[in-house]
Amino acid sequence: MTGFTLAYAGFLLTHFVPTRPRVREQLIWVMGRRAWFSIYGLISLAVTVWVIWAAGRATYIDLWPQLPWTRWVPNLVLPVAIALTACGLPAKSVTLGGPRVSKLDPKRPGFAALTRHPLLWALVLWSGAHLFPNGDLAHVILFGGFALMGLAAMPAFDARARQALDPLEARDYFAVTSILSVRPLLDPAWRHQEGKPLVPRLVLAAALWLALLLLHPLLIGVTPLPL
Numbered sequence: 001m002t003g004f005t006l007a008y009a010g011f012l013l014t015h016f017v018p019t020r021p022r023v024r025e026q027l028i029w030v031m032g033r034r035a036w037f038s039i040y041g042l043i044s045l046a047v048t049v050w051v052i053w054a055a056g057r058a059t060y061i062d063l064w065p066q067l068p069w070t071r072w073v074p075n076l077v078l079p080v081a082i083a084l085t086a087c088g089l090p091a092k093s094v095t096l097g098g099p100r101v102s103k104l105d106p107k108r109p110g111f112a113a114l115t116r117h118p119l120l121w122a123l124v125l126w127s128g129a130h131l132f133p134n135g136d137l138a139h140v141i142l143f144g145g146f147a148l149m150g151l152a153a154m155p156a157f158d159a160r161a162r163q164a165l166d167p168l169e170a171r172d173y174f175a176v177t178s179i180l181s182v183r184p185l186l187d188p189a190w191r192h193q194e195g196k197p198l199v200p201r202l203v204l205a206a207a208l209w210l211a212l213l214l215l216h217p218l219l220i221g222v223t224p225l226p227l
Contacts, residue, residue, distance in 0.1 A: 007054035064135035088118020
């Protein structure tokens with residue numbers, strides 16, 4: 001478990017310390033905004049791959065068995081997570097893009113009416129679903145930690161948005177967006193306005209899901225299919 005512990009510590013350090021507002025602004029001032037986001041993105045990706053790789057090689061400590069039905073959970077949930085990612089980007093959401101993002105039009109909130117946190121919900125669904133077939137200690141820490149991070153980040157991002165907007169903008173923004181809601185799907189006006197642009201994104205999501213399903217045995221080493 002030593003390798004996994006080191007990888008997990010590295011993951012936490014790279015995802016929490018550099019994102020603290022004062023540290024982040026100082027790094028941006030030194031490196032420049034474009035260089036900072038490019039370098040930080042590469043580091044985050046590398047450390048995430050490292051911690052997932054380390055979890056697969058950690059000492060196996062069984063907490064619950066992998067029963068055949070548990071593999072159905074990620075297979076049913078992952079298409080939703082991928083659709084959230086494909087449909088939620090790009091989104092005019094302060095809580096997604098930060099205070100420099102284009103301000104959202106209250107009359108047309110778009111996908112943010114369903115959720116202003118599409119990537120965080122995708123992370124929560126992906127990691128939470130993978131807990132079911134991965135009941136060993138290392139993967140429970142890995143996926144459980146990812147899910148908790150996603151849930152905790154939502155109120156933190158909302159608080160950041162309230163600071164970034166003036167009071168009237170914040171009132172309008174939070175009035176037409178949601179942490180998670182299916183009500184827009186039941187609204188004919190919203191479906192008429194926003195439904196058509198989402199169709200190609202849903203097609204892309206289906207293609208990505210199929211690609212990940214086929215590549216999973218090559219990249220992870222196990223088939224995700226319930227056999």
